[in-house]
Amino acid sequence: MKRTVNDIRIVFVGAGNLASGLAKAFRRQGARIVQVYSRTEIAARTLAAEVGAEHTADLSQLSGEGDLYVVALKDDVVKNLLPVIAAARRDALFVHTAGSLPLSVWEGSGAGHYGVLYPLQTFSKRREVDFRVIPLLVEAARPSDAARLKEIAGMVSDRVLEVTSEQRRSLHLSAVFACNFTNHLYDLAARLLEKAGLPFSLLLPLIDETTRKVHELSPRDAQTGPAVRNDLSIIESHLDALSATPEVQEIYKLLSRSIYEHHQL
C-alpha cells in the first residue's frame, strides 16, 4: 500500500447491486479495478467489462495485485470465505460491506489489515445512485487502517463517518424501518388503490411531500393523520374497510396504537 489513494488498485469480491455501484463510483474517481469475482461467471464478466477489470468465478484465482479487497457477498456466506479471500495478499486492506456483520468476523481470517465499508443506501440493478451524498460508514481495528479507509471512502463520498459495529447494527436496523418497511407500506397502499380501481401514481405527490417534510421537521413534529389526533371514528371506518385482510388490519391497528402512544409521552 505504498501508492497514493488515487492510484489505488481494488479487487471486488462480489458483483451484486452494491458491488456494482461501488466499483463504478471508484472507477469514475480514477481508481483501478483489478478484478471482479462472482460465483456467477456472467455477473463477474458483466461488471468487469464495465469497469475495465479482469474477472473470475474461482475464488482460488483471486488476484494478488489488489491494495484493497472489497467483499460484497451475501451475509451468510461471507464468514466462511474470508480466510480464502485474505490469502490473496497478506499485506492488503480487506473490507466487507455488510450493515449487520461486526468487524470481528475478520478475526482468525488471516487478514492483517481489515475493516468495514458500509454504504447506507438501497441498491437496485436498474438505478444509478449518486455516491457523493451516500453516507459511507467505516470501521477498522487499527487506527492507521481506519485513517486509510476514511481517505479511500472519501474518494467517492462526501459523507464518510467512523462508527462502531454496534452503531452500524443500529443504522442497518433503522434503515430497515425507513426504507424496507416504508416501501412495503407503499405496496400495501398500492394494493388498496388497485382494488378501488385507482392508480398508485395518485399517491406520489403525497409520498414526495412526506419525504420532503422530514428534511425540515423532525419525524415527530411532522406526524399527521387520524392516529395522532386519536380520531376514533375515522380509525373505526378504516378498520372496517380492512376487514377482508386481517393481516393488513393488524398492521393498521399496531401502527395507529404506536403513533398514539408515542405522542402521549
Place this chain on the structure above:
Amino acid sequence: MKRTVNDIRIVFVGAGNLASGLAKAFRRQGARIVQVYSRTEIAARTLAAEVGAEHTADLSQLSGEGDLYVVALKDDVVKNLLPVIAAARRDALFVHTAGSLPLSVWEGSGAGHYGVLYPLQTFSKRREVDFRVIPLLVEAARPSDAARLKEIAGMVSDRVLEVTSEQRRSLHLSAVFACNFTNHLYDLAARLLEKAGLPFSLLLPLIDETTRKVHELSPRDAQTGPAVRNDLSIIESHLDALSATPEVQEIYKLLSRSIYEHHQL
C-alpha cells in the same frame, strides 16, 4: 353562479392548514375569497388578512355572497354544522374537503348543490405546497354540479379526478399507509439512531432514494431488505436488538412477515 369560473367568489368555512393552502391557491388564480370563518377568531382573522377577505368567528354571520362554500372543519363537527352553513345561500355550491366523509353527509342539510373537493396531500402550517401537482378528487350528486366543480378545481390543480365516496375512502386509507404510517416509521428509525448517538440526517439519502424508486418501479418490484430475502440471521439479530421495546419489536415482526408472505404470492 352566473359568473365565469375566474370570477368565482368563495367562502371558506375553516381556517386550518388545508383551508389555508387551498384559499391561497385559489386567490393566486384570481378567485375572490369573500370571507373566512373559524371558531378561533385569530385563525379566521389571520387567513382572511392573507387572502384579502372578511372574517367571522360566528357561523350565523356567514356571508350570503359566496358562489362556492368550502367546508374544511374537523370531521366530527362537520355533520352537525352543515344545515347552518347551507342556510347562508340556498343556490350556492357547497363542498366539504374530507377524505373520510361520504357525499351523503350533505343530504338533509338543505343545500341544493353540493359535493366533495378532497386534496390528496398532507398539510402543515410551516410548509407551502404546490397545488398544481396535487390530485384534487371531486364528487357531486348532480352531473352539472360535478362538471362545475371539476372546472373550479382545475383552476388550482392539473390533476382533477372524479371519484366515488367509496373510492375516496380507499384513497384516504391508502394515504394513511403511505404518509402517516411511513412518517411514523421514520420516527421509529430516528429513535433507534438517537439511542445509538447518531443523527437522523444520515438516513435522508436512503429515504429520498426509497421515494424516488417508486416513481420508476412498482413498490412490489422495489422491495429490498432481509424480510423479502427471508434472511433469518439478520432478522433474528434485529429482533434481539429490539428486545427492550416489545411494541417496536412487534411492528418489526408483523411487517417482516407481511413482506415475506406478500412476496410468496
